[in-house]
Amino acid sequence: MSFSVTILGSASAKPTPSRHPSSQIVNVHEQYYLVDAGEGAQQQMARYGINPLRLRGVFISHLHGDHLFGLFPLISTLGLYGRRTPLDIYAPAPFGEILECHLRYFDRDLPYEVQWHETNTTRHALLFENRTLEVWSIPLRHRVPCAGFLFREKEPPLNVEKFKIARYGLGIAQITAAKRGEDITLASGETVPNAELTYRPYAARSYAYLSDTNYSAKAARLCAGVDLMYHEATYAATERKIARERGHATSEDAARAASEAGARGLIIGHFSSRYKEESQLVEEARRLFPQTEAATEGRTFELPENRIKK
């Protein structure tokens, strides 16, 4: 089952000719979630072949324009495309008022419903849940209320080992019961424990999005064991002071957060326009956390399925 992150935007607030402001698509089992929506998000989706009608939800970290201005054109376009499915948007207050302005002046007759869910940026709370996924808020330290997001895949259903089916001569009903986690009693009267028959096809995966923020030990702790972390790295390590003051992180802050969390991989982004090349920032982060990659626009980071025995 797919679990991936596609970068749509990697810039901070000042636009550059080549980088778009913050935005990305998290694909969990072919359901798409838009995380932040800087200007141009919808065109970037079109460029990278992401059908906006498949958007299941939108998660906005905070109400700065470079994380939000791309959402309103997208809302309009989904109307032009005739979307019927409601669109759920998770964002801090007063997003509802901003949305109301937009709908009043631009989208009075939208063919679908836009549903705002207020995120409390001071709490680590479950925002969204379906059969395969949970999304949790991660309180961050920015100049305005801001929360990142932790995407936690649920454990996949149990599979029954094929060679065990043959060995014990299991029937359909027994296989179904084993998948539910039950122990199985054979015709001989022998009981086979569930653990003997079944396995998880892969370990549940997780992805954390932390932007915009100062380094936060608490946020790192809340992401413990995450497979992949995106952490903003607006500035180089030497600009620690500016980063602190502006509620942003350096390359080293990002690496430290990934390291503290025990993440397997780190993507850094939200690069200040002063860095024409992000290689300096990546190199700095890699010194502390070697598995660092730049948030190159258009790049998709796959979270592989790692099979585990139960």
Next chain:
Amino acid sequence: MSFSVTILGSASAKPTPSRHPSSQIVNVHEQYYLVDAGEGAQQQMARYGINPLRLRGVFISHLHGDHLFGLFPLISTLGLYGRRTPLDIYAPAPFGEILECHLRYFDRDLPYEVQWHETNTTRHALLFENRTLEVWSIPLRHRVPCAGFLFREKEPPLNVEKFKIARYGLGIAQITAAKRGEDITLASGETVPNAELTYRPYAARSYAYLSDTNYSAKAARLCAGVDLMYHEATYAATERKIARERGHATSEDAARAASEAGARGLIIGHFSSRYKEESQLVEEARRLFPQTEAATEGRTFELPENRIKK
């Protein structure tokens, strides 16, 4: 003196991977005017080397998002750049309310003033004037109140022919008087008529922007003698019916308007996303009006200075 049009966006409402929504820069004597501001306008400006701090005014034809959503990020960015000069925006009502929403939620502490000037889309009226330029509204026929813009360069100041200065032995005071349009009395008592001494260095130039609109004979008449016209051509000639219904024009409508106006050149744009290549639309328009070009993004159309004798 410069007079040119740079295309920032050539698409209609639905985004495509390669085309941005409507936006362009009119450069008159190195003062920049933004005409419509579809999403991505500021990034397009950055791409094509246009300094947004040099924007003198913004002209918005109508309040559909594909002509407007790029303005709000630009307003924010100009704040980040520390703009102090007020920004004048010409747009139909209720733009002021939309602007108020934006300022309330995103730009409470802007270091410059944004001044909205309401355009009456039913009148051909002078909207803006400075020493070198007038901008007039051109009522258009769209689904919502909409007006195009006519940029009229004022006549350049008179120059004095160099060989006449030598022939009549004119002094500084006499040259200055001649430039003001006065006849000159020589030391001999002879009076030289101003027309004998002076010339206009070039003919005043004009540019018309007509989008979005059905074909309008009245709009074409108001643009009589224009050097360059931009006319929307959302659809091919065969889609006349759809174009009519949706308040848009075909390639042929655009050519007809340019022809009726006696324009020297025509740019067509606002292409529907159904046309991957605009060549079909350009060819159709050229059959009626050969001097037609496509609104290719990044292309600058220069209006040359044509010297005229007075």
